[in-house]
Amino acid sequence: MPRFAANLSMLYPEHAFLDRFAAAAADGFEAVEYLFPYDFSAQELKQRLTEHNLQQALFNAPPGDWAAGERGTVSLPGREQEFREGFERALEYAAVLGNSRIHVMAGLLPSESARAQHHEVYVENLRHAAAQAAKAGITVLLEPINTRDMPGFFLNRQDQAHALVAQVGADNVKVQFDCYHCQIVEGDLAMKLRRDMAGIGHIQIAGVPDRHEPDSGEINYPYLFELIDQLGYEGWIGCEYRPKGDTSQGLEWLRRWRAR
Secondary structure, eight states: OEEEEEETSSTTTTSOOOGHHHHHTTOOOOOOSSOOEEHHHHHHHHHHHHHTTTTEEEEOOOOGGGGTTBBBBOOTTTTTTEEEEEEHHHHHHHHHHSSEEEEOBBBOOOOOOGHHHHHHHHHHHHHHHHHHHHTOOOEEEEOOOTTTTTTTBBBOOOOHHHHHHHTTTTEEEEEEEEEEHHHHOOOOOOHHHHGGGGGGOOOOOOOOTOOOOOTTTSSHHHHHHHHHHTTTSSSSSOOOOOOOTTGGGGGHHHHHHHTT
């Protein structure tokens, strides 16, 4: 049976962030993920995990100036040192929180004419991150993101991501398969899961097109959950969606799945 992690950056907005750990545990989640931990100390977050018997599944490396619209620095020329220092900080947090996955956001491409330069920087930074992460048993994740939600994002397609992983050439670099982003950009989710599962290091879900609960919209998640099991995926599935209303009430989809 798939194992689901609550994404605390999106779920439980009715609670303050540090109170979301308790809310997730009360709803039966055994793991959590979120975008960024850096507003809190690693020890403070670890205390919440321990108190509520939760595992840390994933978080992102520092993305640059998020408030100013930056969405990662991995591919940005001239920002190499900033990315590498930020990744070291992420590794320090992971050493305390216990997660074995760190997502690094590629960043925005100013124009297609700059793609080759950004690609070169991206590959070199990923190689550096992979080497540092390997010392700690950490897997580095890259995620294709749709251009509707994030115009200009460097990485958009599954095949593009897996080609980059092959070019980096490190066993601990994998693709984060977000069903929501993939459905918007290219669809054909089941075939892509079958084709790419060996290179997938984390999965996330949300309803399409509105990014609400996964039992709303156009994706048949019960079918995909069965397929993911059949393909032997043993990692966490992150619930990265925006609840329509109260988060706990909206988890009826999860209660139905668990009761099968």
